[in-house]
Amino acid sequence: MDPIRRVTAPTLExxxxxxxxxGPTWGLLVIKATGRPAGTVYPILERLEQQGWTRSSWDDxxxxxxxxxxxxxxxxxxxxAARELVRARGDAARAAARTAGTARPTHRPVAQ
Structure with missing residues (x-):
């Protein structure tokens, strides 16, 4: 299984x-769940399969x-790997949100 080289918001979704x-789900349900267009979701599904994260089969x-x-x-x-990645990215996003909330304006003029 290869690592995901570029983790984007659509990939995480x-x-x-x-x-x-x-269980096994079809692409249109993933599109509906993410709200992303088919042109975004299907290439991600294909990459995930090529990298060994997922497998696919035809419904008969x-x-x-x-x-x-x-x-x-x-x-x-x-x-x-997906659970770990989604969890880690969620933890990082929550930490960033907490950090962003701690910065306070000082109302001092900016030195030039």
Whole structure:
């Protein structure tokens, strides 16, 4: 499993949506959960699979009309890494918010 080289907000949202699902989920549900466009979500899902975080398969529900759905789910290692990454980024965001709240204006003129 390769590390994610560039962790963006949309990537974290896709990871979070997959973690929240009860099992394999299809891309449109991830799009709805994140509020991100398909052109953002599907490339992230593809990268996650290429890096070994997820695997996908085609839904073979013959009773359902319409195009087949591609189902995405974490690998065992991918699920662990995703939970750690989402948790760590959430902790960092909360720490940054607390730190940002501690800065107070001094009302002193800026020295030139």
């Amino acid at each position: 896709v990871l979070d949506a997959l973690l929240a699902s009860d 529900d013959a009773d359902r009309s319409g195009p087949r759905r591609r189902l995405h789910e974490f690998t065992a290692d991918g699920a662990v």
